[in-house]
Amino acid sequence: MKPLSGLRILEFDGLGPVTFAGMVLADLGAEVLRLTRSADAGAPVFSDVGGEVLHRGRSSVAVNLKDPDDRARILDLIDAADGLIEGFRPGVMERLGLGPEVCAARNPRLVYGRVTGWGQTGPKAAEVGHDINYIALSGALHAMGEPDRPPRAPLNLVGDYGGGAMMLVTGVLAGLIEAQRTGAGRVVDAAMTDGSALLMSLFHALAARGLWREARGGNLLDGGAPFYRCFTCRDGRFVAVGALEPQFYSALLSGLGMSHDEAPQYDMANWPALHARLEAIFATRDRDDWAALFEGTDACVTPVLTLAEAPVHPHNAARNTFIAGGTPQPSPAPRFAGSDGPPSAERPVVTVTEALALWR
Numbered sequence: 370m371k372p373l374s375g376l377r378i379l380e381f382d383g384l385g386p387v388t389f390a391g392m393v394l395a396d397l398g399a400e401v402l403r404l405t406r407s408a409d410a411g412a413p414v415f416s417d418v419g420g421e422v423l424h425r426g427r428s429s430v431a432v433n434l435k436d437p438d439d440r441a442r443i444l445d446l447i448d449a450a451d452g453l454i455e456g457f458r459p460g461v462m463e464r465l466g467l468g469p470e471v472c473a474a475r476n477p478r479l480v481y482g483r484v485t486g487w488g489q490t491g492p493k494a495a496e497v498g499h500d501i502n503y504i505a506l507s508g509a510l511h512a513m514g515e516p517d518r519p520p521r522a523p524l525n526l527v528g529d530y531g532g533g534a535m536m537l538v539t540g541v542l543a544g545l546i547e548a549q550r551t552g553a554g555r556v557v558d559a560a561m562t563d564g565s566a567l568l569m570s571l572f573h574a575l576a577a578r579g580l581w582r583e584a585r586g587g588n589l590l591d592g593g594a595p596f597y598r599c600f601t602c603r604d605g606r607f608v609a610v611g612a613l614e615p616q617f618y619s620a621l622l623s624g625l626g627m628s629h630d631e632a633p634q635y636d637m638a639n640w641p642a643l644h645a646r647l648e649a650i651f652a653t654r655d656r657d658d659w660a661a662l663f664e665g666t667d668a669c670v671t672p673v674l675t676l677a678e679a680p681v682h683p684h685n686a687a688r689n690t691f692i693a694g695g696t697p698q699p700s701p702a703p704r705f706a707g708s709d710g711p712p713s714a715e716r717p718v719v720t721v722t723e724a725l726a727l728w729r
Contacts, residue, residue, distance in 0.1 A: 404429070
């Protein structure tokens with residue numbers, strides 16, 4: 370049995386963080402029911418986005434949120450739900466008659482999870498945006514990229530998933546624990562601006578102590594340090610070097626045939642020259658040659674794997690980090706002793722009547 374077995378979550382289908390949060394909750398054992406947009410709802414159906422990966426582990430019901438009969442059936446489902454997650458712009462659910470107050474009147478224990486870019490309040494709450502905009506406003510994006518280039522978007526991992534979906538999951542789980550203790554639900558306001566700002570806590574702490582500079586590429590963890598960055602190898606592939614601690618840096622130098630006397634670790638004035646020296650050395654061998662050389666050492670050097678290579682790496686294969694067979698996809702995480710197993714595939718579409726019968 371998985372940790373969230375027995376909990377029922379309604380997921381109002383959408384893009385980005387809601388879909389990912391629904392997958393995570395289902396992976397953890399919750400009975401998640403996706404409410405998708407029916408063909409007669411006058412809007413694109415999101416079911417093809419994410420497919421069998423992001424939609425795994427849960428059934429779906431096609432509904433028209435503008436139809437009074439469908440909304441009444443949704444409220445019947447809310448009566449039996451423990452939680453709800455949605456990612457519409459502020460005010461949309463209220464206009465549909467499915468806002469937190471209406472739902473709480475039907476089910477006082479309901480945890481109502483909301484995720485947006487800007488949050489439910491504030492001057493920009495009603496504006497549109499995407500991951501890159503939210504992490505730009507939070508201060509996270511400015512720290513990423515090359516020093517002489519514009520900031521580089523880190524996929525949509527920081528805003529949509531880290532600052533959005535995972536904060537939503539955390540808030541919903543906290544609310545569920547409280548509801549079990551008090552009998553009262555909560556409304557969770559997960560904003561990607563808030564979440565991505567929270568993820569930058571370490572760097573605010575470093576800046577307050579004068580240990581982090583605004584200029585990109587001049588700091589310990591942003592590629593500024595020659596012992597914490599990626600290098601191009603002879604075959605055009607890459608290795609990642611993370612030799613932060615002195616003993617790990619010593620192991621790196623040993624593998625490269627260098628000494629501390631010629632490459633002191635924290636002589637920042639010499640970092641540009643050391644960058645160039647290490648770039649030249651790493652360019653003399655192929656990526657996998659370097660990986661083999663440093664395998665089993667404390668140098669913190671690893672190959673940078675592609676999406677296709679990662680599932681077949683011996684470590685990932687031994688841990689079943691990726692699911693073998695079918696569409697390549699990561700396994701659920703984190704793991705729990707005695708309850709792990711492969712996630713179930715996307716379940717079939719059901720009717721509202723069938724869903725109600727299952728939840729009663």
